[in-house]
Amino acid sequence: MSFLAPLWLALGAAVAVPLLLHLLRRNVATRVEFPAARYLQRAEAEHSRSLRIRNLLLMMLRVLIVLALALAAARPFLPGLGVGHGPTAVAVVLDNSLSTTAVVGGKQVFDRLKDAARRLIDAATPADRLWLVTADGRVRGGSRDALLAELARIGPSEGAGDLTRALARAATSARDANLPSRSVAVATDAQRSAWSAAVPVDLPFALFVPSGAPPQNRAVLSAVVDPPRWTPRGTITARVETRDSVDFRILLGDRTLARGATGRDEPIVLRATPPERGWTAGRVELAPDDFPADDARWFALWIGPPPAVVADPSAGSFAATALSTLVADGRATAGNVVRIASADVAANLPALIVPPEPVRLGAANRELERLGIPWRYGAVDRSPAIAHGGRLDAVSASERYTLVRAGVAPSDTLATAGGEPWIVAGPGYVLVASRLDPAATQLPVRAPFVPWLADMLALRLGAPSGDVGTPIAALPGGAVHLPAGSESLESTGGSRRSVTAELMDAPEERGVWFVLRGGRRVGAVVVNAPSEESQLERANPAALAARLGGVRASVATSAGGWVADVFAAGRTRPAATPLLILALLLLAAEALVVRASRPNAA
Numbered sequence: 001m002s003f004l005a006p007l008w009l010a011l012g013a014a015v016a017v018p019l020l021l022h023l024l025r026r027n028v029a030t031r032v033e034f035p036a037a038r039y040l041q042r043a044e045a046e047h048s049r050s051l052r053i054r055n056l057l058l059m060m061l062r063v064l065i066v067l068a069l070a071l072a073a074a075r076p077f078l079p080g081l082g083v084g085h086g087p088t089a090v091a092v093v094l095d096n097s098l099s100t101t102a103v104v105g106g107k108q109v110f111d112r113l114k115d116a117a118r119r120l121i122d123a124a125t126p127a128d129r130l131w132l133v134t135a136d137g138r139v140r141g142g143s144r145d146a147l148l149a150e151l152a153r154i155g156p157s158e159g160a161g162d163l164t165r166a167l168a169r170a171a172t173s174a175r176d177a178n179l180p181s182r183s184v185a186v187a188t189d190a191q192r193s194a195w196s197a198a199v200p201v202d203l204p205f206a207l208f209v210p211s212g213a214p215p216q217n218r219a220v221l222s223a224v225v226d227p228p229r230w231t232p233r234g235t236i237t238a239r240v241e242t243r244d245s246v247d248f249r250i251l252l253g254d255r256t257l258a259r260g261a262t263g264r265d266e267p268i269v270l271r272a273t274p275p276e277r278g279w280t281a282g283r284v285e286l287a288p289d290d291f292p293a294d295d296a297r298w299f300a301l302w303i304g305p306p307p308a309v310v311a312d313p314s315a316g317s318f319a320a321t322a323l324s325t326l327v328a329d330g331r332a333t334a335g336n337v338v339r340i341a342s343a344d345v346a347a348n349l350p351a352l353i354v355p356p357e358p359v360r361l362g363a364a365n366r367e368l369e370r371l372g373i374p375w376r377y378g379a380v381d382r383s384p385a386i387a388h389g390g391r392l393d394a395v396s397a398s399e400r401y402t403l404v405r406a407g408v409a410p411s412d413t414l415a416t417a418g419g420e421p422w423i424v425a426g427p428g429y430v431l432v433a434s435r436l437d438p439a440a441t442q443l444p445v446r447a448p449f450v451p452w453l454a455d456m457l458a459l460r461l462g463a464p465s466g467d468v469g470t471p472i473a474a475l476p477g478g479a480v481h482l483p484a485g486s487e488s489l490e491s492t493g494g495s496r497r498s499v500t501a502e503l504m505d506a507p508e509e510r511g512v513w514f515v516l517r518g519g520r521r522v523g524a525v526v527v528n529a530p531s532e533e534s535q536l537e538r539a540n541p542a543a544l545a546a547r548l549g550g551v552r553a554s555v556a557t558s559a560g561g562w563v564a565d566v567f568a569a570g571r572t573r574p575a576a577t578p579l580l581i582l583a584l585l586l587l588a589a590e591a592l593v594v595r596a597s598r599p600n601a602a
């Protein structure tokens with residue numbers, strides 16, 4: 001038993017008043033015989049017992065009335081008694097992940113979860129402590145009215161969030177509260193993939209999962225552009241999840257590139273040579289269903305003219321043959337903009353540079369220094385090694401020069417061999433540590449050679465100055481590393497946001513965001529929801545509740561039942577109202593006793 005206002009217990013001292021009145025009414029005067037009143041003695045003797053009983057009853061009723069009022073004023077909380085609930089710390093986890101936007105029974109699941117959270121918060125009293133935690137792990141605390149205002153502003157997120165982290169933060173908040181009763185309440189669609197890694201909490205736990213099965217879903221799971229920079233053509237491959245035939249279309253900007261129908265386990269493959277140039281956004285769309293959030297998936301690509309390339313004889317015959325293949329395929333043209341040459345004759349950049357003959361090594365390193373390339377060729381290493389890096393995985397190198405770093409200019413390691421840099425790249429150059437000859441490496445005679453060369457020309461060497469790289473894939477709100485010097489991000493709708501650092505959070509909104517530098521598009525961030533959000537299968541609510549809350553878990557499919565479960569965790573309840581009712585009943589009883597004791601007016 002506990003009291004919120006124990007000082008009011010001092011009111012209990014007022015019970016002395018009816019006791020004093022009772023004692024003062026006792027006959028303490030000197031008894032004097034009065035002959036004329038002797039006939040009244042018999043009547044007094046007959047009624048004295050009933051008078052004593054009445055007076056004692058009135059005294060007890062009045063004492064109890066004062067005690068009931070004093071106890072009610074002290075606001076006691078009693079185990080299992082009272083009306084409402086005792087002071088409780090409640091942390092509410094509201095699942096607002098993308099999967100909750102599915103429509104069940106004509107209404108979004110998120111709206112039903114939000115309505116339930118509103119009812120729970122509205123049922124709280126000023127003595128409770130409340131927190132609201134969303135799927136992104138953000139914790140909001142405050143009064144009931146403040147949290148109701150916060151709840152009104154919350155909408156479904158564009159990603160999956162991290163419900164395990166949200167649950168852990170909710171449990172920590174409730175556990176640290178200095179209240180006798182603490183509880184964690186979770187409103188979720190019980191998506192199986194979202195709760196697969198959740199750990200149990202050591203507090204009373206109430207789970208709310210709305211009734212109704214999730215809808216059958218069709219989804220665009222992936223949209224891959226190959227290569228990511230087209231010069232000027234390439235392939236778009238989309239993977240779709242569907243149980244039957246579904247209509248699709250592929251858009252580039254606002255223009256429809258293709259439309260058709262696809263079935264289960266049938267990839268969508270489109271080869272195109274669009275007229276657009278520069279960085280462009282596109283998407284793959286399906287006919288809408290009851291979970292529209294995954295009916296479209298975004299992609300971005302750079303489209304430009306084929307690079308003009310010349311292969312110097314110093315690069316070897318295999319380089320010249322591969323280049324002629326790319327020219328015949330339309331992915332390169334004969335020209336003098338990009339050179340493929342050995343380091344000793346690479347007169348200018350951009351260039352793909354290979355090692356020279358050993359006797360020309362000194363001249364090669366001087367040329368690398370003149371071009372501002374922060375690498376030098378060192379000693380020859382003839383120990384066999386396997387390359388690792390992109391398309392070059394499992395390519396062997398039997399002879400390679402050690403690449404020695406000679407400066408701090410920006411540089412990327414594209415492939416390694418024997419754990420050491422084998423192919424490196426930077427602004428305007430790609431440097432290879434082995435000659436393009438089967439005597440030094442298998443690369444020239446392996447199938448990846450021509451596609452790799454096309455990538456180097458398109459991604460690293462054939463782009464406008466400073467416009468290097470591939471689209472950056474990101475999750476909503478996830479961390480992204482932007483190109484150096486990025487100034488802002490621009491959506492396909494034209495809205496912009498400033499870049500605060502090279503490493504920053506991606507936008508929450510799905511779509512393509514172009515990276516701007518000097519007013520030019522120099523890259524793109526493609527924000528898509530994780531494909532796991534398309535898996536709407538639910539975990540068994542009872543099993544999930546037991547796993548998360550143990551023996552103190554409850555599960556409800558109605559908002560009212562959930563609210564009752566949450567506050568049932570309180571061990572005590574406020575007893576002020578029952579005590580006031582008791583005081584009123586005692587007053588009524590006192591009035592009846594007084595009225596019954598009056599002489600009959602007749």
